[in-house]
Amino acid sequence: DAGITQSPRHKVTETGTPVTLRCHQTENHRYMYWYRQDPGHGLRLIHYSYGVKDTDKGEVSDGYSVSRSKTEDFLLTLESATSSQTSVYFCAISEGLPTDTQYFGPGTRLTVL
Amino acid sequence: EDKVVQSPLSLVVHEGDTVTLNCSYEVTNFRSLLWYKQEKKAPTFLFMLTSSGIEKKSGRLSSILDKKELFSILNITATQTGDSAIYLCAAHDEKLTFGTGTRLTIIP
Numbered sequence: 001d002a003g004i005t006q007s008p009r010h011k012v013t014e015t016g017t018p019v020t021l022r023c024h025q026t027e028n029h030r031y032m033y034w035y036r037q038d039p040g041h042g043l044r045l046i047h048y049s050y051g052v053k054d055t056d057k058g059e060v061s062d063g064y065s066v067s068r069s070k071t072e073d074f075l076l077t078l079e080s081a082t083s084s085q086t087s088v089y090f091c092a093i094s095e096g097l098p099t100d101t102q103y104f105g106p107g108t109r110l111t112v113l
Numbered sequence: 114e115d116k117v118v119q120s121p122l123s124l125v126v127h128e129g130d131t132v133t134l135n136c137s138y139e140v141t142n143f144r145s146l147l148w149y150k151q152e153k154k155a156p157t158f159l160f161m162l163t164s165s166g167i168e169k170k171s172g173r174l175s176s177i178l179d180k181k182e183l184f185s186i187l188n189i190t191a192t193q194t195g196d197s198a199i200y201l202c203a204a205h206d207e208k209l210t211f212g213t214g215t216r217l218t219i220i221p
Contacts (some may be wrong), residue, residue, distance in 0.1 A: 042117075042201065042213040043156070058208065090155060099144045099205050104155040 003027050004105035006091050012111045019078040021108050023091030025071075032074040033092040033102060034058075034066060036085075043090065049074055050098070081112045115140040117204050119212035127220050130192050134215045136202035137184040146178050146185045147209070149201040156201055159187070192219045 003026030013019050023032060034046040035058075045058030047066040055066050063085060065077045078085055089108045094100040120135045138146065145163045149156035160169045162178035162185060169176050173192075178185045189196055199214040 040213060043203075043209075043211040045208055048208070098207055101147065101158055101161055102209060103158060104149075106155050 004091060004093055004103065006089075006105040006108050008108060009106065010109045012113065013081055014113050015082055016080050019081050019110065019112075021076045021089055021091075021110070023074045023076070023105055025074075025093050027093060027095075027103075028071060029093040029095050030071075031094040031096075031098060031100070031102075032068065033094075034064070034074065034076045035090045035092065036060065036087040037090060037107075038087050046076065046089075081110075083112050086110060086112045115204065115206065115210040117202060117210050117212035119200075119202055119215050121215060122213070123216040123218070125218045125220060126192060128192055128194060130219075131188065131190045132192060132217060134187040134189075134200050134202075134217070135184065136186070136212055138202075138204035138210070139183060140204045140206045140210060142206040143180070143204060145205040147203045147205060148176055148185070148187050149203070151199045151201055151214070152197075159200075189217075192217075194219045194221055 005024045007022045033048040035043045037043050044060045046064050049055045049068040067075045091105040092102040094102045116139045118137050145161050147161050148159040160176045165180040173190045176187045197219045199216050201214045203209040203211045
């Protein structure tokens, strides 16, 4: 398995609170991604990073921000969580090109009450 | 807008049967088609297909791509209960666009 960990694995929070999810990799891969997975929608890209301090938006980026200060860590922040952000969040990594195979972390289940 | 459609949405078969899962795609600058298996955790990579007509095979699983008709199939022969999972396909241009998956259930 690719060396990807996510923390926390489960979180319950209340509407309006800030939440940060962490993705950590030991593969030294250039690209890192955040997806959310919801029934009926499949996996949808939130944000991605193509290097330290280099990030870009995906198709469902509203309400989310990201940061990457080190190659191995990619943080996803919900500034003010809403119930519509209840989901399973997956981090993925790929090696050197955006078209390289993406490998997924174990996921974080987030519930916003 | 890029789109990936998988069929059927769900499938229930008996152990030992052969199944075929379908994936059609419309993406602007197609590079590759990927298949993943998802059990109760992260999607795990199965195949990447870039060329038409060349079958990729791994044990009882195989997959092929048709770039003219814009689809791919995933075949599983002699199914086992461990094959029960959601199978995802994704089309790659500058990013991955995923289908919603096929839920496969194998009955012993």
